[in-house]
Amino acid sequence: MYFVSTRDKDQLHPVSLSEAVIKGLANDGGLFMPQKINTLIKEELVKIPFMNLHEIASLVLSLFLGDAVKKEKLESICAEVFNFQIPLVEIEKNIYSLELFHGPTLAFKDVGARFMARILEYFSSDYKKEIKVVVATSGDTGSAVAAGFHGVNGIQVYILYPKGKVSRMQQKQLTTWGENITALELQGTFDDCQYHVKKLLSDPELRLTSLFTSANSINIARLLPQVVYYVYAWSRVQHHGKPIIMSVPSGNFGNLTAGILAQKIGVPIFHFIAATNKNDIVPVYLREGNFLPRPSVQTISNAMDVGNPSNFERLLQLFDNAYPALRKAISGYSYSDEETQKAMINIFESYAYVSDPHGAIGFLGLKQYISEHPGEFSGVFLETAHPAKFHETVEKCLDITISIPEKLKAFEEKEGHAVACLNDYETVKKLILNGVSNAKQ
Ligand SMILES: *Cc1c(COP(=O)(O)O)cnc(C)c1O
Numbered sequence: 001m002y003f004v005s006t007r008d009k010d011q012l013h014p015v016s017l018s019e020a021v022i023k024g025l026a027n028d029g030g031l032f033m034p035q036k037i038n039t040l041i042k043e044e045l046v047k048i049p050f051m052n053l054h055e056i057a058s059l060v061l062s063l064f065l066g067d068a069v070k071k072e073k074l075e076s077i078c079a080e081v082f083n084f085q086i087p088l089v090e091i092e093k094n095i096y097s098l099e100l101f102h103g104p105t106l107a108f109k110d111v112g113a114r115f116m117a118r119i120l121e122y123f124s125s126d127y128k129k130e131i132k133v134v135v136a137t138s139g140d141t142g143s144a145v146a147a148g149f150h151g152v153n154g155i156q157v158y159i160l161y162p163k164g165k166v167s168r169m170q171q172k173q174l175t176t177w178g179e180n181i182t183a184l185e186l187q188g189t190f191d192d193c194q195y196h197v198k199k200l201l202s203d204p205e206l207r208l209t210s211l212f213t214s215a216n217s218i219n220i221a222r223l224l225p226q227v228v229y230y231v232y233a234w235s236r237v238q239h240h241g242k243p244i245i246m247s248v249p250s251g252n253f254g255n256l257t258a259g260i261l262a263q264k265i266g267v268p269i270f271h272f273i274a275a276t277n278k279n280d281i282v283p284v285y286l287r288e289g290n291f292l293p294r295p296s297v298q299t300i301s302n303a304m305d306v307g308n309p310s311n312f313e314r315l316l317q318l319f320d321n322a323y324p325a326l327r328k329a330i331s332g333y334s335y336s337d338e339e340t341q342k343a344m345i346n347i348f349e350s351y352a353y354v355s356d357p358h359g360a361i362g363f364l365g366l367k368q369y370i371s372e373h374p375g376e377f378s379g380v381f382l383e384t385a386h387p388a389k390f391h392e393t394v395e396k397c398l399d400i401t402i403s404i405p406e407k408l409k410a411f412e413e414k415e416g417h418a419v420a421c422l423n424d425y426e427t428v429k430k431l432i433l434n435g436v437s438n439a440k441q
Contacts, residue, residue, distance in 0.1 A: 001066030003220060005030035006313040017068035018123040021116070021221045022131070024214035025201040031314055032220045038063040039266040049235045054082040056235065057228045063265055064224050069122065077122075081114045081225065088236050088380070091351040095366065097359065097383045098233050104147045105173055106386035106407060107140035107303070108229070108255065112222035113148035117155075119221045120213070124154050127211055133157045134200055134432065135215040136193035138251065139166040140303045140385060143173035145215040146181045157181045157215070158432050160193040160421075165298060165305070169389055169408060175416030182437050183416070188423030191296050191307050196428045198310075203429065210433075217254025218310050226258035227265070229382070234267050237378045243270035247366035247381040249358040250274050251304030253282060253311040255382065260318050260329065270377070274332040275365030277301045277340065281309060283332030289323050300337045300393045301357040303385065333365040340364070341397045348398050356390050359383035 002014035007030030015023070020032040040048075040063065048056055057078040058071075065074065084102040091097055103110025124131060133155055135145045142159040149157045159174055163185045166174065175183040186193050197214050206212055217223050234244055246269055248256040256274055263269050274282050277299040285291045296307035319326040335343070343360040347353050355363060362381035370379055387394045391402045404412070419436055421428060 001068050002035040003032040004035045006317045018126055021119055022213050024219045031218050034064050037264045053232055054078045056232055057082045060228050060231050077118045091353045094378050096380045098380050099383045101386040105143040106389050108384045109140050109144035111225050113144035115225040116215055116221040117148035117152055121152055129211050131155045131211045133213055133215050134197050136160045136197040138190040138303050138305050139170040146177045150177050150181055159183045160186050162190050162193055163187050172411040172416055175418045176411055176414035183418040184421045185418040186421050186423055189296055190305055192423050196425055199425055217252050223254050223258055226255055227261045230259045230262035231267050233380050240378050242376050242378045245271045245377050245379045247273035247275050247362045249362040249384055250276055251306040253309045257311045257314045272330045273365040273369050274330050275361045276334045277304050279305055279307055280334030283334045286327055286332035301361055331369050333368050335361050335364050344397050354387045356385045356387040357393055358385055
């Protein structure tokens with residue numbers, strides 16, 4: 001199985017999985033995508049509802065990875081990565097919350113980060129140099145990546161996060177690891193962090209000295225395992241026989257891209273919702289046909305504060321750059337913080353269900369679509385983070401106290417360490433090149 005850049009229109013430079021993972025970004029600045037998308041045969045599709053989560057994962061991922069990873073190895077990686085439940089909770093008739101937050105850092109990004117760490121480790125013996133993984137985070141990615149890579153030999157991880165723009169709990173989860181994990185606190189926004197990461201990956205000078213890759217969803221190994229969520233959710237509601245709508249709270253649009261990939265391999269998902277906060281670049285595009293990135297604004301759903309969604313290129317490519325086709329498959333909605341808070345209150349009062357701000361936006365998008373398209377649907381919104389990760393916001397909004405899961409408490413008690421960093425590319429580069437470390441001795 002080969003991977004090609006979204007910008008390599010004639011597919012002149014296919015690369016192996018190993019190369020796609022270690023590069024992160026293609027030489028032309030595009031993002032890797034599978035060259036060919038295999039589909040599930042009918043016999044496989046009908047079996048999926050009877051398979052368990054990690055069996056589904058092995059089957060789905062083998063379609064994308066081919067023989068790049070040995071079958072037994074892929075199965076054991078999937079069993080390790082998908083070793084927690086992804087409950088589908090029916091909060092109202094035909095409306096489900098797909099709880100993706102039962103992993104080690106309580107956000108959906110655990111799956112992608114854990115999978116990528118294992119794939120990179122699998123291929124690391126192909127390379128003789130130390131591997132440096134850089135990642136920009138608006139909060140959740142960094143901790144999931146840290147948890148996924150902590151203690152992995154031969155891999156150094158650098159996390160760039162925007163100073164003062166992540167929640168207190170998220171900061172703890174970024175800065176308390178030590179060993180091979182270094183947190184850089186940038187005096188800038190998430191978009192600045194992402195800009196620096198992209199520039200590092202395409203910097204010719206760095207390519208010569210070290211092996212650099214990114215663990216953002218620009219890395220195809222982060223993105224592909226997310227396809228599994230959608231196949232799994234479909235498999236657990238398909239017996240109702242209703243068209244399935246999936247609403248995806250989105251920032252960088254890796255998760256939604258994975259949803260479209262699930263559809264492409266032949267899983268009958270009827271429609272997708274791109275639900276955003278006021279960083280509504282994609283909903284505006286879906287409405288008006290113009291993709292206009294702009295600086296991100298801060299919201300209470302901060303993991304989605306993205307002004308220039310990287311995976312948009314992939315989404316476009318999946319629809320052969322055809323705006324009408326994209327519009328037909330995806331509806332976009334965006335919501336203010338006030339609307340998000342109202343939704344959290346409504347979900348709590350109506351269903352006694354505590355959602356986090358991101359999930360609440362997914363819920364709003366789903367409800368809006370259904371109200372505008374009367375009919376019988378099974379609606380699934382992705383609940384992307386545990387509400388305790390945003391407990392200050394959630395508690396204030398709902399006037400309740402959330403008990404903090406043990407997994408999170410453990411971080412609270414540790415002291416964090418971060419390296420302060422100016423919002424300047426050369427400074428970032430120097431710190432990483434020289435192997436600055438905030439590891440406690
Ligand atoms: C990262 C994140 C999102 C957005 O996912 P994308 O793949 O970047 O669109 C949504 N919710 C939470 C909690 C996240 O951490």
